[in-house]
Amino acid sequence: MSIGTFRGGVHPPEFKELTENCAFETIPNPEEIILPVSQHLGKDATPQVKKGDDVITGQLVAKAEGFISAPVHTSVAGKVLSLGKEITPTGFPKDAIVIKTNGTLEGERFRLSPLDPETITPDEIRARVAEAGIVGQGGAAFPTYVKLSPPKDKIIEVVILNGCECEPYLTRDYRFMIERPDDLISGLKLIMKALGVKRGVIGIEDNKPEAIKLLSDKILGETGLEVVALKTKYPQGAEKMLIKAVTGKEVPPGKLPMDVGAVIQNIGTAVAIHDAVVKGEVLTIAALTVSGKGIKVPKNLLVPVGTPIQNVIDFCGGVTEDAVKIVVGGPMMGVSQFDLHAPVMKATSGILVLTKEEITENPETPCLRCGQCVGACPLNLMPTKLSRYSQLQRYEDAEGADITVCMECGTCAYTCPANIPLVQWIRLGKQKVLEMQKERAAVTQ
Amino acid sequence: METTTTTETKQKVYFDLTTSPHLHSKWSTKKVMWFVNLALAPTIAAALAFFGIYQALIMLTAIAFAVGTEAAIQSIRKKQVTWFDGSAALTGLLLALTLPPNFSLSATAIGSVVAIGLGKQIFGGLGYNIFNPALVGRAFLQAAFPVQITTWMKPNFAVDGITSATPLAALKFDKVFTETTPMILGNIGGSLGETSAIAVLLGGIFLIAVGIVNWRIPLSMILGMIIFGGIFWLINPQYPTPIFHILAGSFLFGAMFMATDWVTSPITNKGMWVFGLGISLVLVIIRIYGGLPEGVMYSILFMNGFVPLINKYTVPRTFGAVKENKK
Numbered sequence: 092m093s094i095g096t097f098r099g100g101v102h103p104p105e106f107k108e109l110t111e112n113c114a115f116e117t118i119p120n121p122e123e124i125i126l127p128v129s130q131h132l133g134k135d136a137t138p139q140v141k142k143g144d145d146v147i148t149g150q151l152v153a154k155a156e157g158f159i160s161a162p163v164h165t166s167v168a169g170k171v172l173s174l175g176k177e178i179t180p181t182g183f184p185k186d187a188i189v190i191k192t193n194g195t196l197e198g199e200r201f202r203l204s205p206l207d208p209e210t211i212t213p214d215e216i217r218a219r220v221a222e223a224g225i226v227g228q229g230g231a232a233f234p235t236y237v238k239l240s241p242p243k244d245k246i247i248e249v250v251i252l253n254g255c256e257c258e259p260y261l262t263r264d265y266r267f268m269i270e271r272p273d274d275l276i277s278g279l280k281l282i283m284k285a286l287g288v289k290r291g292v293i294g295i296e297d298n299k300p301e302a303i304k305l306l307s308d309k310i311l312g313e314t315g316l317e318v319v320a321l322k323t324k325y326p327q328g329a330e331k332m333l334i335k336a337v338t339g340k341e342v343p344p345g346k347l348p349m350d351v352g353a354v355i356q357n358i359g360t361a362v363a364i365h366d367a368v369v370k371g372e373v374l375t376i377a378a379l380t381v382s383g384k385g386i387k388v389p390k391n392l393l394v395p396v397g398t399p400i401q402n403v404i405d406f407c408g409g410v411t412e413d414a415v416k417i418v419v420g421g422p423m424m425g426v427s428q429f430d431l432h433a434p435v436m437k438a439t440s441g442i443l444v445l446t447k448e449e450i451t452e453n454p455e456t457p458c459l460r461c462g463q464c465v466g467a468c469p470l471n472l473m474p475t476k477l478s479r480y481s482q483l484q485r486y487e488d489a490e491g492a493d494i495t496v497c498m499e500c501g502t503c504a505y506t507c508p509a510n511i512p513l514v515q516w517i518r519l520g521k522q523k524v525l526e527m528q529k530e531r532a533a534v535t536q
Numbered sequence: 537m538e539t540t541t542t543t544e545t546k547q548k549v550y551f552d553l554t555t556s557p558h559l560h561s562k563w564s565t566k567k568v569m570w571f572v573n574l575a576l577a578p579t580i581a582a583a584l585a586f587f588g589i590y591q592a593l594i595m596l597t598a599i600a601f602a603v604g605t606e607a608a609i610q611s612i613r614k615k616q617v618t619w620f621d622g623s624a625a626l627t628g629l630l631l632a633l634t635l636p637p638n639f640s641l642s643a644t645a646i647g648s649v650v651a652i653g654l655g656k657q658i659f660g661g662l663g664y665n666i667f668n669p670a671l672v673g674r675a676f677l678q679a680a681f682p683v684q685i686t687t688w689m690k691p692n693f694a695v696d697g698i699t700s701a702t703p704l705a706a707l708k709f710d711k712v713f714t715e716t717t718p719m720i721l722g723n724i725g726g727s728l729g730e731t732s733a734i735a736v737l738l739g740g741i742f743l744i745a746v747g748i749v750n751w752r753i754p755l756s757m758i759l760g761m762i763i764f765g766g767i768f769w770l771i772n773p774q775y776p777t778p779i780f781h782i783l784a785g786s787f788l789f790g791a792m793f794m795a796t797d798w799v800t801s802p803i804t805n806k807g808m809w810v811f812g813l814g815i816s817l818v819l820v821i822i823r824i825y826g827g828l829p830e831g832v833m834y835s836i837l838f839m840n841g842f843v844p845l846i847n848k849y850t851v852p853r854t855f856g857a858v859k860e861n862k863k
Binding site: 460473514 | 552553554555556557558559560561562563564565566567568618621661662663664750798799800801802803804805808851852853854855856857858
């Protein structure tokens with residue numbers, strides 16, 4: 092067991108103690124759920140129901156369209172109330188299906204037929220993962236079957252399960268590792284089978300010794316499986332950082348993990364794959380951590396996808412007096428919310444209620460050229476320079492300095508003593524550069 | 537009860553809306569500046585112990601005039617007055633610590649005004665200056681008061697036989713080597729801040745431990761001294777040993793508190809190595825061939841001038857990028 096890691100990064104306070112010992116609880120069905128038809132990258136799924144239709148739990152309500160898409164299933168039984176624009180945690184309104192819960196239909200539930208993980212073929216695994224609507228649980232919501240279908244010319248050598256959970260507060264993946272170790276190992280084996288890979292690694296940060304021990308014991312005697320302890324450091328769970336820590340290889344700018352022979356899957360995704368294959372379950376439940384000093388009772392929850400954030404917060408006793416901010420996702424990369432009617436999505440990993448004390452806002456001062464951001468950037472970029480280029484609208488210089496490589500992990504802004512919103516400026520500049528590149532491509536064609 | 541909670545949260549829909557990250561490290565510009573001031577406490581204590589209470593007056597004068605100049609210029613320019621952020625006070629304190637123990641208060645005040653006015657504010661204030669402001673102030677005093685600034689007094693606990701001259705001056709002009717132990721403790725002639733190696737190191741190690749000072753700069757300077765000082769010493773043993781170079785004069789003070797000034801040192805890790813090695817190389821040349829016994833101030837100021845260039849040519853290789861020659 093080696094302690095792998097990458098260069099740079101930061102050590103934000105972890106706050107895991109708030110929820111790490113809270114076993115998953117199931118939240119009761121809300122009165123109404125909102126199901127955005129796009130809970131993945133790529134094209135929107137096409138609704139399969141109309142206003143007034145009755146649906147049962149697990150029923151397909153929107154079909155996947157195009158390559159990087161995933162179907163949507165309802166997490167409750169009831170009647171379709173409306174189809175239209177609804178606010179999502181991204182802050183933008185998206186097409187969504189609203190379903191009103193109906194108690195009388197509760198008993199019925201749609202399931203796919205269970206399959207035997209021993210005899211299942213790689214194609215069957217891919218088909219099942221696609222049918223069950225599984226998307227990456229790490230936050231980016233990339234449809235999982237796409238990751239399981241690499242082009243023929245890419246040779247995949249290793250599957251890495253991402254058990255880092257490097258975002259502060261979040262303990263959802265940890266709970267999966269503690270509560271469902273067998274299922275996640277089964278999920279990992281299914282992923283390996285789908286990709287024809289002999290080596291499976293579970294990478295876990297060393298601040299979770301119990302998970303490391305438990306999973307190491309579980310895989311004892313299994314060939315090809317290993318648990319790797321990784322240094323606790325943000326953003327250890329970023330794909331490129333994780334691959335570097337486990338294999339020593341660097342994913343080149345603009346390339347994908349598969350280009351260096353690796354596929355990364357989130358812990359929750361592996362569990363979902365197991366459930367889809369063995370139990371025939373479609374993805375309708377989001378596992379998430381509700382935490383922060385501003386929530387009355389922090390919890391780990393299993394929430395029907397589409398449940399409004401407000402319901403989840405109420406289930407945890409509401410917010411405290413000094414709460415100032417609600418974030419969906421982790422504190423380093425999550426999105427702050429203005430409308431608590433927005434629903435929990437398939438890939439929602441946490442809901443955080445933060446107090447003023449936690450977010451420590453200091454006044455912004457001029458750049459001190461301290462180089463902290465340069466030393467901390469895990470991708471070896473120069474955040475202070477990129478941010479300056481963006482402010483001065485020198486987008487060509489920003490492009491030359493690799494602004495598009497930035498994964499927006501926020502390490503630079505976290506570490507900046509002058510409190511300059513570095514990643515925020517870079518995000519803006521990156522968007523402009525990408526637009527510029529698109530225009531350029533259009534002209535040459 | 538349940539319903540009141542719900543309405544409360546619903547009323548608070550105007551939650552803070554900012555983009556990630558939502559956490560921020562505990563450091564702020566102000567906090568960093570006061571931490572550096574704090575790290576100078578052992579050095580201040582050593583200065584008071586070895587040279588007496590008059591040293592407190594020098595330090596207070598320097599700080600008062602530095603802070604006053606900062607506030608005055610900022611008000612004239614109708615900018616936000618940031619005199620309490622600790623940076624002007626730090627410049628004043630650092631300047632005071634580079635002065636001889638019996639330096640006059642009026643000259644000290646002039647040095648502070650020049651340090652802040654010419655060294656910092658003329659460039660646009662905090663973060664925009666190219667040269668270390670405290671050293672700019674001292675360089676001015678060196679030119680304006682050449683005799684006073686090289687007149688040393690005996691430390692309080694001096695044993696008979698140790699002259700008031702600094703070890704470097706004693707070597708340069710009288711060919712007398714000072715022993716190592718007094719140089720480590722500080723029982724030698726010299727500037728307020730350079731006298732006790734151990735006090736300077738204590739503060740410096742504290743700053744490295746809390747993450748304010750990047751260890752690469754002091755380490756590369758020390759390594760540079762071992763290499764370049766060592767080469768001269770091997771060629772001719774009449775020249776001082778690398779250990780003497782490191783302990784004598786304001787080398788350690790410069791390495792911990794002057795060269796590591798965030799604003800005027802490189803931002804890249806590689807650049808910090810170039811910077812530190814460069815300072816030591818220039819310093820060895822000045823000490824051995826120059827007319828003055830000491831040269832830390834000039835070597836740091838000299839390398840300050842190269843920082844933009846160093847930053848430009850030490851851009852780290854982007855993660856995963858294949859090495860290529862960027863033009």
